[in-house]
Amino acid sequence: MVLIIGGGIAGAAAALALGKAAIDATIYEAHPLNSHDRGAFLTLASNGMHALRQLDADAVISAVSAPLGTMRVCNGEGHEIATVPLGDTDDPAIGYRYLTRADLCSALQREAKSRGIRIERGKRLIEVTCHRGRVTAVFSDGSRASGDVLIGADGLNSVVRTIIDPTASAPRYAGQRIFYGYSTDTGVYSAPDHFQVIRGSAAFGYIVTGQNDTWWFCRVNDAELGRDEITSGTTARWKAALIARLRDDQTPAAGIVGAAHRIMVTNAYDLPDVIRWHRDHMIIIGDAAHAASPATGQGASMALEDAVVLANSLRDAPHPASAFIRYEQLRRDRVQANITASARMSSPVDRS
Numbered sequence: 001m002v003l004i005i006g007g008g009i010a011g012a013a014a015a016l017a018l019g020k021a022a023i024d025a026t027i028y029e030a031h032p033l034n035s036h037d038r039g040a041f042l043t044l045a046s047n048g049m050h051a052l053r054q055l056d057a058d059a060v061i062s063a064v065s066a067p068l069g070t071m072r073v074c075n076g077e078g079h080e081i082a083t084v085p086l087g088d089t090d091d092p093a094i095g096y097r098y099l100t101r102a103d104l105c106s107a108l109q110r111e112a113k114s115r116g117i118r119i120e121r122g123k124r125l126i127e128v129t130c131h132r133g134r135v136t137a138v139f140s141d142g143s144r145a146s147g148d149v150l151i152g153a154d155g156l157n158s159v160v161r162t163i164i165d166p167t168a169s170a171p172r173y174a175g176q177r178i179f180y181g182y183s184t185d186t187g188v189y190s191a192p193d194h195f196q197v198i199r200g201s202a203a204f205g206y207i208v209t210g211q212n213d214t215w216w217f218c219r220v221n222d223a224e225l226g227r228d229e230i231t232s233g234t235t236a237r238w239k240a241a242l243i244a245r246l247r248d249d250q251t252p253a254a255g256i257v258g259a260a261h262r263i264m265v266t267n268a269y270d271l272p273d274v275i276r277w278h279r280d281h282m283i284i285i286g287d288a289a290h291a292a293s294p295a296t297g298q299g300a301s302m303a304l305e306d307a308v309v310l311a312n313s314l315r316d317a318p319h320p321a322s323a324f325i326r327y328e329q330l331r332r333d334r335v336q337a338n339i340t341a342s343a344r345m346s347s348p349v350d351r352s
């Protein structure tokens with residue numbers, strides 16, 4: 001039995017992957033409810049869709065997402081720099097897609113449940129003990145669960161990471177504030193499978209969805225926002241700040257922001273140097289192990305790949321310790337390259 005801590009993208013995908021490898025798993029998720037807040041949107045790249053296909057879950061995710069075929073990049077004067085096809089053009093079934101993070105998590109969790117995998121909600125991990133090859137998770141409600149392996153898929157501020165290594169570094173501010181918004185009736189038209197990127201006064205990207213909605217993000221190099229600033233910030237406040245920054249560009253960005261009915265903001269963080277991914281019968285995957293700032297748009301796809309590789313390693317190795325070594329050999333360089341590329345794209349001199 002495998003205990004999976006966290007029912008986000010990495011955790012839900014790990015459960016599906018273990019199921020395919022005929023290994024029993026239960027997900028323990030801190031949040032008591034399935035959130036109805038759609039939150040920010042994200043893009044899934046071809047490698048993420050390929051991982052989903054290996055989980056037989058590409059169709060369920062395609063059903064709650066939309067395809068992206070082309071990326072057009074222009075500068076702050078509105079001049080085109082490049083137009084490029086996105087993803088694996090030989091196999092459109094694993095092309096890029098976009099959807100909200102909430103829809104991705106819900107669809108993966110629904111799929112896990114339909115395959116008989118248990119998801120226990122309201123289970124916030126606070127402690128782990130290991131004894132004679134068994135691992136026991138202790139939750140904040142006083143309950144416990146025991147298994148052979150514990151997978152920490154508990155995100156950027158992972159508790160499992162600090163249990164594996166109490167000296168593990170904390171997330172690093174990557175130098176950008178990331179704004180996400182939803183706008184309606186912007187007067188800007190574009191095919192719904194076009195991802196438009198503007199390298200102007202900030203890195204701005206938008207997709208005009210089929211429902212006359214525009215989904216957009218804006219990455220702004222600035223000081224880290226305090227927790228109070230984030231929680232007290234309103235759509236009106238962020239709108240005014242972004243329009244002031246974008247209004248001199250000769251692009252649709254300021255107008256799209258002006259038509260927003262919802263704007264969210266978060267700081268970008270990464271984890272460039274988590275040295276220990278595993279100890280005893282515990283391992284971390286996804287953002288818990290290797291969060292990258294969002295610039296490359298690869299975090300979710302990397303988490304999906306992790307799930308496939310870890311489940312296959314556990315299936316094929318004689319012992320969890322050798323599975324963990326194999327997993328790290330297969331994953332370390334790839335995720336590190338993504339962290340480095342994303343950090344470079346988030347630096348003030350490169351807003352690609």
Ligand SMILES: Cc1cc2nc3c(=O)[nH]c(=O)nc-3n(C[C@H](O)[C@H](O)[C@H](O)COP(=O)(O)OP(=O)(O)OC[C@H]3O[C@@H](n4cnc5c(N)ncnc54)[C@H](O)[C@@H]3O)c2cc1C
Nearest residue numbers: 006008009010030042043125154155286287297298299300
């Ligand atoms: C603004 C922004 C934009 C992004 N855009 C993209 C994009 O376009 N494309 C892309 O691929 N990636 C993107 N990413 C990255 C992507 O969202 C993450 O890489 C991905 O969500 C990581 O999945 P995860 O399951 O590892 O962690 P999470 O999604 O954070 O899930 C962790 C889960 O663990 C639970 N949990 C936490 N602590 C505990 C505990 N103690 N006990 C039990 N459960 C716990 C949480 O409630 C959560 O459900 C973006 C990230 C940000 C911040």
